[in-house]
Amino acid sequence: MTVPDTNFDDILVIIPVLNEEETIGTVIHSLQNLGLRQIRVVDNGSCDRTAHTAHTAGAEVVSEPIPGYGRACWQGMQNIPEHIGWILFCDGDGSDDLSVLPQFFAERQDYDLILGNRRARPDSRSAMTPVQNWGNGLATTLIRWGWGHPFQDLGPLRLIRRARLEQLNMQDRGFGWTVEMQAKAAEQKLRTYEIPQGYRPRQGGRSKISGxxxxxxxxxxxxxxxxxxxxxxxxxxxxxxxxxxxxxxxxxxxxxxxxxxxxxxxxxxxxxxxxxxxxxxxxxxxxxxxxxxxxxxxxxxxxxxxxxxxxxxxxxxxxxxxxxxxxxxxxxxxxxxxxxxxxxxxxxxxxxxxxxxxxxxxxxxxxxxxxxPITQLGFRGLAAIATSTLLFKIAFVAADLGTCWLxxxxxxxxxxxxxxxxxLIIYSFAGGAHYDSWFILPLVWAWLCLDTQPRRATRTIAGLALLGVSIATKWISLPIIAFVTWTFVKQRAWKWASISVLLPVLPMLISALPFCSLTSCPLIPTSSSFVTKGRSAEFLPIGSLLSAPEWHNAILLIPLAIALLFLLWRSTQVGDYTESYLGTLLLLSPVVHGWYFTWLVPFAVASGNWGTRLVSLSAFVYFALPHRESLGISVWQLTTSERVWLWTPFVLGWLWSWYIRRSQTLFNPSPGTSQ
Incomplete structure (x- = not known):
């Protein structure tokens, strides 16, 4: 049977505080009533009477004006008397039930790190905010996955052997202090023990974290x-x-x-x-x-x-x-x-x-x-519920996850x-809130329907209808109709060739009815300088090379048309054609935003295209544009070096993938082909 230790002179209490005038005195007195006399309060830049109250209550007060929970804890660890063998960390807001500390002290012989577990008791867990519960659960789960140690909480109440704390070599000076301590404790195999503790909402002041x-x-x-x-x-x-x-x-x-x-x-x-x-x-x-x-x-x-x-x-x-x-x-x-x-x-x-x-x-x-028009109707439906950025984001992420599922x-x-x-996918839809996931979902669905072998009538019709939805959501899907029609023409399937022209157009025509009349259908502002002359992160710096930079963007339709004819001739699958077409479109487009590269990513799942993999990282160079604009520089064009950083991984990766596929074709020809 372990004899309880009643000598607490070797324990130093460190309490980091910031504007805890209302509660710090009560916390100090509670600790003193438990027999703790060496109490060090670290004032982390308070603008109230926290330091005075702590000193009056009998605590040693040290100052750490630079903000940071970990910095305050670290400052409290400086110049510790030699006889101190244990350090107790706790908060000064009165939220922790300190009556559990005798249980901590009773376990000192058997453990190196003793932690308060607020999540072990239903009343304490319910007193924590949802953010606290979720965040602590996630962090401890990640520690369990990464280091194999089943912590339950990241609570501030913790007693650690001084020698072991020095062994941990704590580096964090912010709010990562507690998680660093526990992760390193798990890695260095410290003997740890969690004790259920009471917890209540802070007794005064304002929370700097969960509040x-x-x-x-x-x-x-x-x-x-x-x-x-x-x-x-x-x-x-x-x-x-x-x-x-x-x-x-x-x-x-x-x-x-x-x-x-x-x-x-x-x-x-x-x-x-x-x-x-x-x-x-x-x-x-x-x-x-x-x-x-x-x-x-x-x-x-x-x-x-x-x-x-x-x-x-x-x-x-x-x-x-x-x-x-x-x-x-x-x-x-x-x-x-x-x-x-x-x-x-x-x-x-x-x-x-x-x-x-x-x-x-x-x-x-x-x-x-x-x-x-379909996009506009989608905006209308969401706005009818609420003009909320969160609602729109959820709608974009739902389509994005639908693509994941397919x-x-x-x-x-x-x-x-x-x-x-x-x-790039995760940020563009969930963070940046770009609607492109709405057009990607039906496009991917159409591709999977149309490339399924053997082709069935119902699946082909579904694929053509979905292609039409994609077109009416973002115009750039339109040239895919030409490829699908051409495949039927080559097979002399004239009925299906006709259907492949008409059916994809229907969603666009139907959805355009609310916006068009017999005399007017202004769906694209073709007279706008944004449409005719806009440029940003283009691969081909035509605007810089030509003597008259106010060239019309329509000139790029010529090389695009030539490229599409070539792709019609060489492609055999909808997915292959679409990936090549979208890649070519981006290379020739005068206006390129970083999230445009998300169009290619679904097709790289099938092809493994290295250009798409790499540009999913290099596309973030694009954000140099808003960075400069925030600094008052209004030129919305990437510099030459920035374009090199953005486009080189894409082009080299695309060429490498083409080389690999070509090599596989040459050395592993499909059955029935001559060598």
């Missing part, structure tokens, strides 16, 4: 990014011991990096604010690393596939969207007021009384609607990671 959305997002981002960093170090150690190419650890690494990267970019979505893009790039780099790791996975279960696909998108839903969404909201709202967005630009004098508080954020406000059913979970765990 605000911004604080919760930042804390979650820090915790996940800390785990990602620590896991990277953990992997280095594992690599030093053995080759892990086929180890399931890679599945964990990829998932953790993707989730952590998503959490890191959430606070940095408003690119109109200076300084947002560099930290956005850092988070995207973490996502990109997770994506690259997924390329070497030998297998992935459906559970992992969907868990990461859904979680990564859900994390980005609170992110500030791209500025396209304000036009979506505006045009949906106009339709519900009985006004066609094709008739009036947002700046039209007739619409001045209808302007909203977010009207100024609409991009290219002097241009009337350019989105096809591809996963056809090609399996492992191949579909190119789409489902793709950082």
């Amino acid at each position: 605000t959305i911004k604080g919760s997002v930042q804390a979650g981002s820090i915790i996940l990014s800390t785990l990602a960093f620590l896991y990277g170090q953990h992997l280095q150690m594992l690599f030093a011991k053995s080759a892990l190419r086929n180890h399931p650890v890679w599945q964990w690494v990829s998932a953790v990096l993707l989730i952590a990267g998503c959490a890191m970019i959430v606070p940095y979505g408003d690119f109109t604010q200076p300084g947002m893009v560099p930290p956005f790039w850092r988070g995207v780099s973490v996502m990109g690393l997770g994506f690259v790791v997924s390329w070497i996975l030998p297998q992935v279960s459906k559970v992992w596939f969907w868990m990461v696909a859904i979680a990564s998108r859900c994390i980005l839903l609170p992110m500030h969207p791209g500025n396209d969404i304000w036009r979506y909201l505006w045009e949906g709202r106009l339709q519900n007021l009985g006004i066609s967005p094709f008739e009036f630009a947002p700046t039209a004098p007739e619409l001045v009384p209808l302007r909203t508080e977010w009207w100024s954020m609409i991009n290219n406000a002097d241009i009337s609607a350019i989105y096809p 591809l996963q059913r056809r090609f399996g979970s492992l191949k579909t990671l190119i789409y489902a765990w793709n950082p």
Whole structure:
């Protein structure tokens, strides 16, 4: 039987505080009543009387003016007396039930780290906010996956042996302090024990973390990014011991990096604010690393596939969207007021009384609607429910996950990671809120229907109808009709050739009826300079090469038409043609946005195209444009070096994939072909 230890002179209590004047005195007195006399309060920049109250209550007060929970804890660990063998960390807001501490002290002989588990008791768990419960559950789950240790909570109440704490070599100076301690404790095999503890809402002051959305997002981002960093170090150690190419650890690494990267970019979505893009790039780099790791996975279960696909998108839903969404909201709202967005630009004098508080954020406000009719009807339907960015994002993510489902059913979970765990896909729809997922879903569905062998009448009709929906959602699907028709013409299937021309046009015609009359159908503002002369991140710098830069974009239809004729001649499958056509379109397009490359990603699931894989990472160079604009530089064109960084991986990867496919054809000809 263990004899309770009643000598607490070797325990130093460290309490980091920030504006806890109302509660710190009570916390100190509670600790003193338990026999603790060496109490050090670290004032982390309070602007109230917290320090004075703590000193009056009998605590030692040290100052750490630079903000950061971990920094305050670290400052509290400096100049510790030699006789101190244990350190107790707790909060100063009065939320922890300190009466559990005698149980902590009773376990000191058997353990190195003793933690309070708020989630073990129903009353304590219910006192925590949903954000706290979800975040702690996610973080401890990731620690269990990564290090194999079943922690239940990341609570602030913790007692640790001084020698072991120094052994951990704590590095985090922010809110990742607690998770770093537990992850390193698991890695270094410290003897740990969790004790159920009471917990209540803070007894005074204002929470810096769970009390605000911004604080919760930042804390979650820090915790996940800390785990990602620590896991990277953990992997280095594992690599030093053995080759892990086929180890399931890679599945964990990829998932953790993707989730952590998503959490890191959430606070940095408003690119109109200076300084947002560099930290956005850092988070995207973490996502990109997770994506690259997924390329070497030998297998992935459906559970992992969907868990990461859904979680990564859900994390980005609170992110500030791209500025396209304000036009979506505006045009949906106009339709519900009985006004066609094709008739009036947002700046039209007739619409001045209808302007909203977010009207100024609409991009290219002097241009009337350019989105096809089915898209407009989708905006109208959503706006009829609410002009909410979150609602629109959910609609875009739903279509995106629908594409995941179609591809996963056809090609399996492992191949579909190119789409489902793709950082460009995840950001573009869940974070940036671009509507392109609406056109990708019917396009992919049409492709899978039309390329299925043997072809059946019902499936072919469904594929043609879905192709029509895709066209009426985004015009660029239109040339695919030519290929499908040509395949029937080559087979002399004249009836199907006729159907393949007429059926895809019907969705566009039907959906255009609300916007057109017998005399007018202004679906594209062809007179706009944005349409005729706009340029941004184009691959071919024609505007810079020509002596008269005000050239008309229509000139590029000539090389595009030639390329399409070549593709008609060489392609044999709808998927192959569509991938090649979209790649060519992007290479020739004068206006290219980063999320345009998402059009190609579904087809890379089948082809494994390296150009698409690599541009899913390099496309984020595009965000140099909003970064410069936020700094007051209004030139909306990438520099030559930026275009090189964006396009070179795409072109080289595409050429490499073409070379590999050509080599496979030459050395492994299909049955029946001559050599």
